[in-house]
Amino acid sequence: MRSPAAAFRWELGTRHRWILVALPVYLLALSIVKWLVIGPEEIVAFEDEFTGFGLVPLSFAFFYFIAVFSFGLNGDLAGRPSIFPSRLFTLPVPTNELARWPMVYGGASMMLLFLGATVLARLALGMKVPVLWPAIMAAVVLAWTQALTWMPYGLRGMRVLAATAVLVAIDAFVITAINFDIPEALLVAFLVPQLPIAYWIACHAVARARRGVVPDWSLFNRAGSARAVSIAAAFASPARAQFWFEWRRHGRSLPSLVAMVLPFELLLFFVGGYGSKYFVWFVTTAILVTPIVMAAFAASTISKANPFAREAYGVSPFLATRPMTSAELIAAKLKMAWWSAVATWLLMLTLAPIGIRWSGADSVLIDAIQRMTTAVGMPRAIVLIALILGGLLVSTWVMLVQSLYLGLTGRLWIIRTSGFVVFVLFSLLGPAFRWFSRSTDAERWLWDNWPALVAVLFAIKTAAGLLVVTRLHRRRLVTDERLLLMTAVWLVAVAALYSTLVWWIDTPLIAHYRLLMIATLAIPFARLAAAPLALASNRHR
Amino acid sequence: MNDPVIAIDRLTRSFGAKTALNAVSLSLPRGGVYGLVGANGAGKTTLIKHILGLLQAESGSVRIFGLDPVADPVAVLSRIGYLSEENDLPGWMRVDELIRYSRAFYPGWDDRFAEELRQSFDLDPSAQIKTLSKGQKSRAGLLVALAYRPELLVLDEPSSGLDPIVRRDILGAVIRTIADEGRTVLFSSHLLDEVEQVADHVTMIRQGTIVMSAPLADIKASHQGRSLDDIFVSRVGAQG
Numbered sequence: 009m010r011s012p013a014a015a016f017r018w019e020l021g022t023r024h025r026w027i028l029v030a031l032p033v034y035l036l037a038l039s040i041v042k043w044l045v046i047g048p049e050e051i052v053a054f055e056d057e058f059t060g061f062g063l064v065p066l067s068f069a070f071f072y073f074i075a076v077f078s079f080g081l082n083g084d085l086a087g088r089p090s091i092f093p094s095r096l097f098t099l100p101v102p103t104n105e106l107a108r109w110p111m112v113y114g115g116a117s118m119m120l121l122f123l124g125a126t127v128l129a130r131l132a133l134g135m136k137v138p139v140l141w142p143a144i145m146a147a148v149v150l151a152w153t154q155a156l157t158w159m160p161y162g163l164r165g166m167r168v169l170a171a172t173a174v175l176v177a178i179d180a181f182v183i184t185a186i187n188f189d190i191p192e193a194l195l196v197a198f199l200v201p202q203l204p205i206a207y208w209i210a211c212h213a214v215a216r217a218r219r220g221v222v223p224d225w226s227l228f229n230r231a232g233s234a235r236a237v238s239i240a241a242a243f244a245s246p247a248r249a250q251f252w253f254e255w256r257r258h259g260r261s262l263p264s265l266v267a268m269v270l271p272f273e274l275l276l277f278f279v280g281g282y283g284s285k286y287f288v289w290f291v292t293t294a295i296l297v298t299p300i301v302m303a304a305f306a307a308s309t310i311s312k313a314n315p316f317a318r319e320a321y322g323v324s325p326f327l328a329t330r331p332m333t334s335a336e337l338i339a340a341k342l343k344m345a346w347w348s349a350v351a352t353w354l355l356m357l358t359l360a361p362i363g364i365r366w367s368g369a370d371s372v373l374i375d376a377i378q379r380m381t382t383a384v385g386m387p388r389a390i391v392l393i394a395l396i397l398g399g400l401l402v403s404t405w406v407m408l409v410q411s412l413y414l415g416l417t418g419r420l421w422i423i424r425t426s427g428f429v430v431f432v433l434f435s436l437l438g439p440a441f442r443w444f445s446r447s448t449d450a451e452r453w454l455w456d457n458w459p460a461l462v463a464v465l466f467a468i469k470t471a472a473g474l475l476v477v478t479r480l481h482r483r484r485l486v487t488d489e490r491l492l493l494m495t496a497v498w499l500v501a502v503a504a505l506y507s508t509l510v511w512w513i514d515t516p517l518i519a520h521y522r523l524l525m526i527a528t529l530a531i532p533f534a535r536l537a538a539a540p541l542a543l544a545s546n547r548h549r
Numbered sequence: 550m551n552d553p554v555i556a557i558d559r560l561t562r563s564f565g566a567k568t569a570l571n572a573v574s575l576s577l578p579r580g581g582v583y584g585l586v587g588a589n590g591a592g593k594t595t596l597i598k599h600i601l602g603l604l605q606a607e608s609g610s611v612r613i614f615g616l617d618p619v620a621d622p623v624a625v626l627s628r629i630g631y632l633s634e635e636n637d638l639p640g641w642m643r644v645d646e647l648i649r650y651s652r653a654f655y656p657g658w659d660d661r662f663a664e665e666l667r668q669s670f671d672l673d674p675s676a677q678i679k680t681l682s683k684g685q686k687s688r689a690g691l692l693v694a695l696a697y698r699p700e701l702l703v704l705d706e707p708s709s710g711l712d713p714i715v716r717r718d719i720l721g722a723v724i725r726t727i728a729d730e731g732r733t734v735l736f737s738s739h740l741l742d743e744v745e746q747v748a749d750h751v752t753m754i755r756q757g758t759i760v761m762s763a764p765l766a767d768i769k770a771s772h773q774g775r776s777l778d779d780i781f782v783s784r785v786g787a788q789g
Contacts, residue, residue: 087641241649242649242652242653243649243650243652243653245653246653246654248653249649249650249653249654252650253639253650256641256642257639257641323603324635324637325601325603325631325633325635325637326633326637326638326639328601328603329601329603329626329629329631329633330626330654331622331623331625331626331627331654331655332622332623332654333622333623334622484620547602547603547622548602548603548604548605548619548622549603549604549605
C-alpha cells in the first residue's frame with residue numbers, strides 16, 4: 009500500500025466488503041431465479057411484484073453507499089462540525105486528496121451498482137430501463153451529499169436542511185425533464201458538470217474542517233455562556249432525564265431520515281403518471297412503508313450505547329454507572345422510540361397528502377376508499393383505515409425497538425449473525441413468494457394449514473414470553489408490580505385487537521380462537537421484554 | 550456505621566486464559582483516602598469495575614455499603630461518585646446540559662456546590678463537551694462526580710496524561726471530599742507521588758494479586774522512610 013488512493017480503497021473496501029460482495033451476489037441470484045422460475049423469455053413489468061425484490065435491496069444499497077462514502081455512519085448529521093473523520097486530517101496528504109478518494113471510489117461504486125442493476129434489468133428481466141443517466145444521477149446525488157455533509161455549518165440541523173434542499177432540487181429537475189421527454193443526452197449533459205462542482209465544494213468543505221472552522225451563528229449559544237447553571241429547569245425524575253438523553257441522542261434520527269426520503273418518493277407521482285392505478289398504489293405503498301424501512305436503519309444506532317466507547321455496542325461507563333435499573337434504561341429507549349415514531353408519522357401525514365393532492369394521484373386513492381366504504385360500510389371503513397395507520401405506527405415503533413434484545417447484548421457475533429440470518433431470509437422471501445403465487449398445490453397447502461402454522465408460532469411466542477418473564481423475575485430486573493403491569497398492558501392490547509378483528513371480520517369461515525392467536529402474534533412482547541436482560545448482561549459482564 | 554464501605558472476598562476474574570484478578574480480598578472502612586497502585590494491566594481497573602458492578606464476580610463476592618452492586622445497582626451507584634479513566638462523557642452535551650442531566654439522578658445534588666466547582670474549574674456552561682480539552686473534560690467529569698457529595702468517590706487514573714494544574718484540581722477535590730466527615734475515596738493512579746500526597750492507606754496490586762495493603766505510614770515505617778516509588782519498584786517490580 010504505497011499511495012493514499014490505495015489506503016483509502018483498502019479502508020473503505022475492507023470495512024464494507026460484505027455488503028459489496030453480498031449485493032452483486034443477491035442481484036445475480038435474483039436473475040437466476042427469474043430465469044428458472046419465470047422463464048428466460050418472459051419480460052418482467054415495472055409494476056410486477058418481482059421487481060420489488062430487486063428494487064428494495066438496490067434502494068438499501070443506494071442509501072448504504074451514501075452513508076458509507078460520506079462517512080455518515082459515525083458522524084453527527086445534525087451537529088455543526090463537519091462529519092468528515094477528523095482522524096484523517098493528520099495524514100500527510102493534501103486536502104484535495106482527502107476529499108477526492110472517497111468521492112472517486114464512492115462515485116465509481118454507485119455507478120457500477122446502477123449500471124450493473126440496469127444491465128441485469130435489461131438482460132435478465134427484459135425491462136426497458138435507461139442505461140446511463142440513472143447511474144450518473146446516483147453518483148451526482150452521492151457527490152452532493154458528500155460535499156454538503158462534510159461542510160461545517162453555523163447552526164444545528166442546517167446540514168440536513170441544506171442537503172435535502174439541494175438533492176430535492178436536482179431530483180425535481182430530472183423528474184420534470186423526464187416528464188417533458190427530454191433526451192437522455194441532455195439529462196447527462198445536465199448531470200455530469202455537477203460532479204466537478206460538487207468536488208470543488210467538497211474540497212473547500214474539507215479544507216475548512218481541517219482548519220477546525222466551525223462557525224457559530226446561534227445567538228442563543230453565545231448568550232448561553234452568561235447563564236448561571238441554576239437557571240436551567242431541573243428534570244422531574246431520573247426517568248425524564250434519561251428520556252431526554254435518549255431523545256437527544258436518537259429521537260430525531262428517524263423523522264430526519266424520512267424527511268430526506270419522502271420528497272423523492274412523492275416526486276415519483278409526477279414521473280410515472282397517475283393514469284396507472286397500479287403505479288399509484290405501488291408508490292403509495294412504498295411511501296407508507298418508508299418509516300418502517302427507515303426505522304430499520306435508525307434502529308441500528310439505538311442499540312449503540314455510545315459511539316464514543318471503544319466498542320460502539322458496549323455500554324459506556326458513563327451510562328452503565330447511572331443509578332437506574334437496566335429496565336428503567338430500556339424504558340427510556342422504548343419511550344423515545346415511541347415519540348420518534350409518532351413524530352415521523354405526523355410528518356408523513358402532513359407532507360404525503362399535500363404531495364398526493366398536488367400530483368392528482370388522490371383521485372385513485374379516493375375512488376378506492378369510496379368503493380371500500382360502499383362495500384363494508386362507513387364504520388368498518390373508518391376502523392380499517394385507523395387500524396392500518398395504527399398498525400403502521402406501531403410497526404414503525406416495533407422496528408425501532410425489536411432488535412434491542414440483540415444489539416444491547418454488546419456481543420458483535422450475535423449482532424452480525426442475526427443480521428446475516430435476516431438477510432438470508434429476506435433473500436429467500438422473493439423466490440418463495442413467487443413460487444407460492446405460481447403453485448396451486450403450495451397455495452392449497454398453505455390455505456389448509458395456515459391455522460396450524462399460526463398455532464405453532466403462537467406456541468413459540470408464548471413459550472418465549474414465559475421464559476423471558478421467568479428470567480426477569482428471577483434476576484429481579486423488574487419488580488413484580490411492573491411485571492404484572494407489563495403483562496396486563498399486553499393482555500389489554502391483545503384483547504382490544506381481538507375484539508376489533510372479531511367485529512370487523514364477521515365471517516363463520518374463520519374461527520374466533522384463530523383471530524385470538526393472530527392478535528396475540530401481532531402484539532409484541534417477548535423480544536421487547538428481553539431487552540433488559542440483554543442490557544443487564546452487557547452492563548454487568 | 551462500622552461496616553466496611555467496600556468488602557471484597559476472594560474475588561477472581563479471568564478474561565480468556567488471562568487471570569485479571571486472583572482471589573483478591575479487600576476491606577475498606579468508612580472514611581479516608583485509599584490509594585490503589587499497580588503497573589499497567591495489574592488489575593486496578595478490573596477491580597474498580599467490580600466495585601461499580603460493571604463486572605460480575607466469577608467467584609468470590611463484592612459488597613459495597615453491604616450491598617451487591619450487580620443485584621442492586623441503583624442503591625449502590627446513587628452513593629458513588631465515579632471519574633472514569635476513559636473520560637467518556639457524551640460529547641454532544643453542553644456543560645450545563647451535563648449538569649442538568651446528572652443532577653436528576655441524585656437527590657443529594659448540591660446546586661450551590663456544583664456552581665462553585667464549575668466556576669473554580671472555569672467551565673463554560675455553553676461549551677460542548679467534545680470541544681473541551683482533556684483537562685477540561687476531566688474537570689467536568691469531576692464536577693458531576695462530586696456535586697452530590699457521594700459517600701464513596703472512585704477515581705480511576707484520574708490524572709493520567711493531564712497537566713499539573715488539572716492534577717492539582719483533582720487532588721484538591723479529593724482533599725475537599727475527605728474534609729466531609731465519613732466520606733471515602735478510592736484513588737487509582739500511576740503517579741505515586743500524588744498517591745503519597747493524599748492517601749492514608751495504600752494497596753499495591755500485581756498481576757491480579759494484592760501484594761501489599763496497609764496504612765501509608767506503616768508502609769513507610771517498615772521501609773525505612775523510603776519513597777513510595779522505591780517501595781513500589783521493590784515490591785511490584787518494573788515489569789508489574
